[in-house]
Amino acid sequence: MISNKAKYAFRALLAVAAAPAGESLTSAEIARRHSIPHKFLEQILLDLKKAGILESRRGKSGGYIMLRPADTVSFAEVLRLFDGPLAPLPCLSRQSYRPCEDCISEAQCEIRREFARAHEASRRILEARTIADALNGRPFEAIPAERSRAAS
Amino acid sequence: MISNKAKYAFRALLAVAAAPAGESLTSAEIARRHSIPHKFLEQILLDLKKAGILESRRGKSGGYIMLRPADTVSFAEVLRLFDGPLAPLPCLSRQSYRPCEDCISEAQCEIRREFARAHEASRRILEARTIADALNGRPFEAIPAERSRAAS
């Protein structure tokens, strides 16, 4: 299960990305429209800003706006930001690899082998799909097949 | 990330399933061989027994043995048993469905739509792969395509 924090982050991002170009949205407005605790949302928006995804304007008539275009922000990136590694095992994480304690041999670990498949399947989708895709409902079939397995 | 408990459960199950037919394994032996805290493992084995996956014999020369054949025990089942629903959102869980609070329309929820794809991909693999598959290294390609989408 993803955390509430991540869920709120997605809602907020979708809201900001859906706003007319150049128009900013205040945290209070987002909170009201999506029933998110306001102060909690503020922290989340701040994280999104620190991550370089959102831009903010302070003061009266301030608010939030996309910094990076919505089609460059993947679900995987946002989820990682709030919930940590996507991988089901530390030894399967690319971004924050860590061997399991007491692991004798990664190559021979059946658990790793099985979860690697499952993880790879969902990882590819979360990595490929962006906030923009979600907004305009681009169908799943349009995801280009990932050829480069080398980096895995 | 899956819990330590689930990881231990997989290790233990693989060990019991790998034992020669009819031969039982004691919790102490499994704990020793896989560096799992003994008393903690006992709880886990008990859960596996209550779930009808393992069988136990008490007393001297007791131990654990598979109750159900290893090729009927899926990774999904074991993971659910210890870590709860596989679904990233409550509204995506088949076994323990629950709407998100404050959800206005499931059909129109972009977050649900995106995560549904990712979840379905890994769910199918975890559901299809069994302890027996993991043990004899049956290649992933051999998984039969799931045709019935109706139950989704």
Next chain:
DNA sequence: TGAAAACCTACTAGCTTGATAGAGATAATA
């Protein structure tokens, strides 16, 4: 100067994880 907004830091209740502890029940065997 006042209002509205983002920004920052601290705190907290309740839950979950990953165990540890100790006693009881049962079965083989000496």
Next chain:
DNA sequence: TATTATCTCTATCAAGCTAGTAGGTTTTCA
């Protein structure tokens, strides 16, 4: 029958995490 090895059950606990709440500071606009 006593011993011993094993599973079984229940309670407890420290540490960390989740989902916030709280209260102030800074910035900007009118």
